[in-house]
Amino acid sequence: KQEVTQIPAALSVPEGENLVLNCSFTDSAIYNLQWFRQDPGKGLTSLLLIQSSQREQTSGRLNASLDKSSGRSTLYIAASQPGDSATYLCAVKGSNTGKLIFGQGTTLQVKP
Amino acid sequence: EPEVTQTPSHQVTQMGQEVILRCVPISNHLYFYWYRQILGQKVEFLVSFYNNEISEKSEIFDDQFSVERPDGSNFTLKIRSTKLEDSAMYFCASSEILVMNTEAFFGQGTRLTVV
Numbered sequence: 001k002q003e004v005t006q007i008p009a010a011l012s013v014p015e016g017e018n019l020v021l022n023c024s025f026t027d028s029a030i031y032n033l034q035w036f037r038q039d040p041g042k043g044l045t046s047l048l049l050i051q052s053s054q055r056e057q058t059s060g061r062l063n064a065s066l067d068k069s070s071g072r073s074t075l076y077i078a079a080s081q082p083g084d085s086a087t088y089l090c091a092v093k094g095s096n097t098g099k100l101i102f103g104q105g106t107t108l109q110v111k112p
Numbered sequence: 113e114p115e116v117t118q119t120p121s122h123q124v125t126q127m128g129q130e131v132i133l134r135c136v137p138i139s140n141h142l143y144f145y146w147y148r149q150i151l152g153q154k155v156e157f158l159v160s161f162y163n164n165e166i167s168e169k170s171e172i173f174d175d176q177f178s179v180e181r182p183d184g185s186n187f188t189l190k191i192r193s194t195k196l197e198d199s200a201m202y203f204c205a206s207s208e209i210l211v212m213n214t215e216a217f218f219g220q221g222t223r224l225t226v227v
Contacts, residue, residue, distance in 0.1 A: 034215060043118075043203060043220035044155070089155065093216075098143050098207055099168055100216060102155040 002027045002094050006103035013080055014111050021075040021106045023090035028068050031093040034100065035064050035075050038087045047088075048075070080110045114138040116219035118204050124225045125194055133189045133222045135204030144187045145205040145216065146179065148172070155203065161187065194226045 003026045013019055023033070032051045036044040048057045048064040050073065056065040063076040073090055087107045091100040117136040125131050137144050146158040159169040161179055178190045187206075191198055201221045208214045 036218070041201075041223070044205075044218040046215050046217060049215045091155070095168065098145065098160050098216065099157045099170075100145075100147075100155075100205075101157070104154050 002030075002092060002101045004090060004092055004101050004103040006088075006090060006106050008106060009104065010107045010109075012109040012111065015080060015082060017080050017110075018076070018078050019080055019108070021077070021088050021090075021108070023073040023075070023103055025071045025073075025092050025101075027094060028071050029094060030068065031096070033064075033066055033073050033090060033092050035062075035073075036089040036091065038089055038105065040087075044089065077108075080108075082110045082112050084108060085110050114217075116204055116206055116217050118202075118219035118222050120222060121220065122223045122225070124227060127196060127226055128193050131191050131194055131224065133191075133202050133204075133224070135187045135189075135219055136185050137187055137204065137206030138217055139185070140208065141206035141217075142209045143167075143207045144179075144181070145207075146189045147203045147205065147218075148200040149203065149221075150197075150200045158189070191224075194224075196226050199224060199226045 005024050007022050034049045035047040050057045050066040061078040066073045087105040089105045091102045119134045144161045149155045157170050159173045160167045180188050201223050203221045204219045205216045207216045
């Protein structure tokens with residue numbers, strides 16, 4: 001059974017720092033991995049999708065990597081800003097029905 | 113930009129009542145999903161739906177739950193005889209037909225409170 005774990009659970013950094021969020025999964029047979037942002041009490045906003053054949057994806061200040069064989073993904077945020085404060089979720093797609101398995105998230109606080 | 117729309121944003125219901133949560137997926141998407149997130153817990157998969165039938169469901173999705181696509185645009189989740197533990201944020205999502213290679217887009221959620 002696929003399990004997704006994210007560490008750390010919470011992170012507080014000063015504005016301007018570069019930071020890395022980690023995601024690990026137990027079954028390497030995945031179709032893709034998706035990173036989401038969730039603001040308090042709100043929905044899930046898709047940030048990046050990495051297909052199983054890809055090593056990384058970039059969008060603006062965000063860069064996500066995938067090492068499928070070791071069951072790991074990282075989300076790198078460059079030059080963090082207070083507006084980046086949110087919970088970041090990773091989710092893996094491990095079936096052909098599209099089901100996503102989520103991690104518990106990393107709650108990021110960027111202090112001005 | 114196309115988006116998944118969910119209504120209502122917040123619903124309060126009495127235990128034992130039936131509720132229907134509504135979703136309008138992105139118009140050219142063909143796969144539809146419901147997830148839930150109990151406060152402080154992980155987002156959990158409930159059900160996936162394609163071609164007017166359930167393609168996969170979790171063990172959470174028991175006989176209390178049902179899904180329907182009553183017309184060409186809406187996708188609904190019905191919870192019969194709600195329980196206190198059904199209180200959660202319910203998210204609808206949709207994706208294009210190429211399931212493996214496309215993103216899932218989520219709505220803003222319906223917060224269900226069972227009292």
